[in-house]
Amino acid sequence: MEVQLQIKMNEKLYLRDPEQTELGKKIVQHGIQLIHEIGFESFTFRKLAEYIGTTEAGVYRYFDNKHRLLIYITCWYWNWVQYRVLFETNNINDPGIKLKKVISLLAKTVEDDNKTLYVDESILHQIIIAEASKTYLTKNVTEDNKELFFKPFKDLCAVIANIILVYNPKYKYPRSLASTIIEMAQFQIFFMYNLPSLTDFGKTKKESNVVSFLEDLVFSAIRKK
Amino acid sequence: MEVQLQIKMNEKLYLRDPEQTELGKKIVQHGIQLIHEIGFESFTFRKLAEYIGTTEAGVYRYFDNKHRLLIYITCWYWNWVQYRVLFETNNINDPGIKLKKVISLLAKTVEDDNKTLYVDESILHQIIIAEASKTYLTKNVTEDNKELFFKPFKDLCAVIANIILVYNPKYKYPRSLASTIIEMAQFQIFFMYNLPSLTDFGKTKKESNVVSFLEDLVFSAIRKK
DNA sequence: TTTACAATAATAGCTTTACTATCATAAATA
DNA sequence: TATTTATGATAGTAAAGCTATTATTGTAAA
Numbered sequence: 001m002e003v004q005l006q007i008k009m010n011e012k013l014y015l016r017d018p019e020q021t022e023l024g025k026k027i028v029q030h031g032i033q034l035i036h037e038i039g040f041e042s043f044t045f046r047k048l049a050e051y052i053g054t055t056e057a058g059v060y061r062y063f064d065n066k067h068r069l070l071i072y073i074t075c076w077y078w079n080w081v082q083y084r085v086l087f088e089t090n091n092i093n094d095p096g097i098k099l100k101k102v103i104s105l106l107a108k109t110v111e112d113d114n115k116t117l118y119v120d121e122s123i124l125h126q127i128i129i130a131e132a133s134k135t136y137l138t139k140n141v142t143e144d145n146k147e148l149f150f151k152p153f154k155d156l157c158a159v160i161a162n163i164i165l166v167y168n169p170k171y172k173y174p175r176s177l178a179s180t181i182i183e184m185a186q187f188q189i190f191f192m193y194n195l196p197s198l199t200d201f202g203k204t205k206k207e208s209n210v211v212s213f214l215e216d217l218v219f220s221a222i223r224k225k
Numbered sequence: 226m227e228v229q230l231q232i233k234m235n236e237k238l239y240l241r242d243p244e245q246t247e248l249g250k251k252i253v254q255h256g257i258q259l260i261h262e263i264g265f266e267s268f269t270f271r272k273l274a275e276y277i278g279t280t281e282a283g284v285y286r287y288f289d290n291k292h293r294l295l296i297y298i299t300c301w302y303w304n305w306v307q308y309r310v311l312f313e314t315n316n317i318n319d320p321g322i323k324l325k326k327v328i329s330l331l332a333k334t335v336e337d338d339n340k341t342l343y344v345d346e347s348i349l350h351q352i353i354i355a356e357a358s359k360t361y362l363t364k365n366v367t368e369d370n371k372e373l374f375f376k377p378f379k380d381l382c383a384v385i386a387n388i389i390l391v392y393n394p395k396y397k398y399p400r401s402l403a404s405t406i407i408e409m410a411q412f413q414i415f416f417m418y419n420l421p422s423l424t425d426f427g428k429t430k431k432e433s434n435v436v437s438f439l440e441d442l443v444f445s446a447i448r449k450k
Numbered sequence: 451t452t453t454a455c456a457a458t459a460a461t462a463g464c465t466t467t468a469c470t471a472t473c474a475t476a477a478a479t480a
Numbered sequence: 481t482a483t484t485t486a487t488g489a490t491a492g493t494a495a496a497g498c499t500a501t502t503a504t505t506g507t508a509a510a
Contacts, residue, residue: 021486039364044467055488060469130362137355139264141419154422172425173438179416179423180409180442187408188401194366197379198404200397213398217405220445241457248458269496280459285498 007079012147013072016062026052027062028076029119031069036123040070040131071135071149076119077128078152081105085159095167100215102160106185107210129186157182168222177221181214188213232304237372238297241287251277252287253301254344256294261348265295265356296360296374301344302353303377306330310384320392325440327385331410332435354411382407393447402446406439413438 009019018024030052035043043066045059063069084105089098110121136150144150160178164171171177188199188210196202201209236242243249255277260268268291270284288294309330314323335346361375369375385403389396396402413424413435421427426434 016486023487041363045469046467055490056468057470057489058487061486065468133358133362136420137358137415138266145420150420154420157423173441174425175422176413176416176424176426176435176438177442179412180405183408183412184405187404190362191401191404195361195370195375195379197400198382199401200399201401210401213401216398217402217442217446220448221442223445246457270498271496280461281497282460282499283458286458290497 005080005083007076007083009072009075009079010148010151013068013075013149014063015060018062018072023052023054023058024062026054027059027069028073032073032119032124032127035070035073035131036127040066040134067135067138070131071144073124074128074132074135075149075152077124077132078156080121082152082156082159085156089163095163096219098163099160099167099218102163103181103185103214103218104211106182107189107214108207129190132186133183153182164218164222168224170224171222173221177218181218184214184217185210230305230308232301232308234297234300234304235373235376238293238300238374239288240285243287243297248277248279248283249287251279252284252294253298257298257344257349257352260295260298260356261352265291265359292360292363295356296369298349299353299357299360300374300377302349302357303381305346307377307381307384310381314388320388321444323388324385324392324443327388328406328410328439328443329436331407332414332439333432354415357411358408378407389443389447393449395449396447398446402443406443409439409442410435 006019009017011017016024018028027048031043031048034048034051038047045063045066046056049056049059063072085102088101088105092098092101110125136144138144157175157178160181161174164174164177188201189207191198192201192205192207192210196205199210200213231244234242234244241249243253252273256268256273259273259276263272270288270291271281274281274284288297310327313326313330317323317326335350361369363369382400382403385406386399389399389402413426414432416423417426417430417432417435421430424435425438
């Protein structure tokens, strides 16, 4: 059986739905590729247009600007992670096991699972690590938040916070701990590869070490005292 | 007695030492101000030049580009924090009390203490929260790291990791926990004000709550089991 | 006191980024 | 067949991100 996953996106993120056309899919797919190759700062719609053999104006018909494209990509990613979290923790009752699943889903490199037709999830994960914070670290956070551009991120955070609360209903900081898990899964991996002395895994460079660190951190915090 | 604090900066960060001239000081001082007002993305040397009544070329004589200026500012900040950490924890033997000092130094808004002649530290803190990650989330991390541009950050991290190790020599992740404390002190405050549902302090918006969360997190993790 | 040197101001100019607008054409649909 | 829709081709503008040149200060050494 082949299953294909369709993720519903916030319509305000684009001018024309990129999933509906070939060019649109190319923009997202190769946009991810190009951002990964040259970094978000150097990335321009002109370069992307050349990369996929269209014109700058052609790209602008789909997205207002490159920041919107980054938000689009990031939303897609968090939606996809949330789907995987729900799928993988379904039918598990033990909230401890659920949390471990969540941590490893967040911190371990994904292999492209081909469930989604046009996105390479492994490269996507690397972009998220290096670029996702830039979606909200702007003077537009509040406005963008009102447009619900960060809903997928906040929803994922809420899902994790709920698992934490099931584990220990008396724990006082479920949301902050959830956002800490998500952010640190990204940052510790980034540090491990790029500024290794900020971590304890500079030598081995294994994502499983980040998982161990986060598990230790989280379960010490939420265990019933 | 009046004490003035002079922080030695990495010479590769600037073309001409901004601390040596009036214009240089103005560039840093009002650079901080302007980045705070309009955000780093909208910030340009042209706007800064107009802001302080000089020319664009004048600013370029001090810094290669705005990213270098941001790194300069960020380095200055982490040097200053490390100084305060060493000063405030000096003569304290109990590593637990030291750690609490550190956490509150990191997470609480500072008042401009006038020890440093030309920087408003409270605004600086806000810039660090919103912009500091952008110094290393680039394709240049490795090169910039080789130039020691992140040394002040890494040194601070090492200082904190050492206190953690004194508290519990068997704790396995002192560096990762240290970088987590530093990063989360920033991010939880940012979230609290801008994306409150990612925290448990959206209602009260008190930095002391972030301190409580971090203390709980850290001491659960490092307590001897 | 002159000289010379350092820092800045004034001006110009160049490439790239970040967009917007217009018109022609090809493909899909009514 | 008519007509909408997506794309392509082309042009153009304002601002960002620089560099270069020359003139003018103010300061410090000869």
